[in-house]
Amino acid sequence: MVLGGLMMAFGWPALADPVLVAGLEYGQGVLRARSGECFAVTPKHVVGVGLGLEIVTTNRVRAPAELVTDLGDDIAVIRVDASGRLPCGMGWPRAESLGSTLQDAVTQGRQGVILRVRETGGIEAFGVRFASLAPRYIEVRPLSPDAEAFKGMSGSQLMLEGQPVGMVLDTEAGLIRAYRQDALNDRIKDFFTIPGIHRLPPSDLPIEPFKGSAVITTRTDVREAPSPWSPAHRSLSVGERIELNGKVVGLPWYRTPEGFVRKADTTTR
Structure with a gap:
């Protein structure tokens, strides 16, 4: 598909x-x-x-x-090297446990999908059924008997009810083994944590969802809080792109994975 x-x-x-x-x-x-x-x-x-x-x-x-x-x-x-070519993703998410969710998926033999980017563009989805669970791994079985379709799957996202729950590593004896998403989040979190940068917990400010990216229109500081007097930890140049993950309710500021930028200094894409 x-x-x-x-x-x-x-x-x-x-x-x-x-x-x-x-x-x-x-x-x-x-x-x-x-x-x-x-x-x-x-x-x-x-x-x-x-x-x-x-x-x-x-x-x-x-x-x-x-x-x-x-x-x-x-x-x-x-x-x-994303410069001018493509927007990038958000920062790495927190390592919240998927243990009970995945155990239920295995016990009930639930179905999920594996997403793969095609060489010719777009994304393919392949149906799978959850089969077994380990502390760092989850195994699924393809719904289609065509094993050829699963070549080049390494790194693909394993999805359950629209959420990523694993990254495919290999296929053997009719089973596809994926690294659990919670284990992956935990393994990768230190690399994607920027030392010395304060991040406000989500509950500190009323934030409405706003997914996308913005291009900087004037030299702009990424600030720790949505205020021009808040400390800045990085400056963005004109034309630089930054990912957005929210809009501060009632204030002209966007939230990014690194901090806050003023809405007036950006144009969204």
Whole structure:
């Protein structure tokens, strides 16, 4: 089933930002932002030694990449040269446990989908059934007997009810093994934490959801709070892009993964 740009229509999260990764072999990855830079999380065996790396978006936009770190458990982070080519994802989410959710999915034999970015653009969805659970892994069984369809799946997102619950690592004996999303969040969180930057808890301010990105129209500071007198930890240049994840209710400020920017200094895309 080819989905292309229909992910939002099905309620799947825009922050997922899946990409095709071309490295030692073809695989998949997920874009994430950190301090204005763009990265992708992908299996290490897809990257290899990191030579000639490239990512391809669902819209067939290509960008070169380089290996940054190997975090073990076949998890790697690559830096993507996103300048002017593509927006990047949000910061890494908190490591909230999926134990009971995944245990119920296995016990009840529930169905999910695996999302894969196609080389020709767009996204394919493959139906699976949850089969077994381990502390860091979840195994699913494809609904289709065509095993050929699952080649190049490494790094794909495993979804349950519209939410990512794992990253595919390998396929063996008719089972697809994925790294659990909560375990992945925990493994990757230190890399995507920027030392010294204060982040307000979500409950500190009334925030209305606002997903998308903004292009800076005048030199702008990213501030710790939505106030021109709040401390700034980074400046953005004209033309630079930043991801948005909320709008402060009643105030002309957007919330970003790093802090707050003034609405008047941006144009949304």
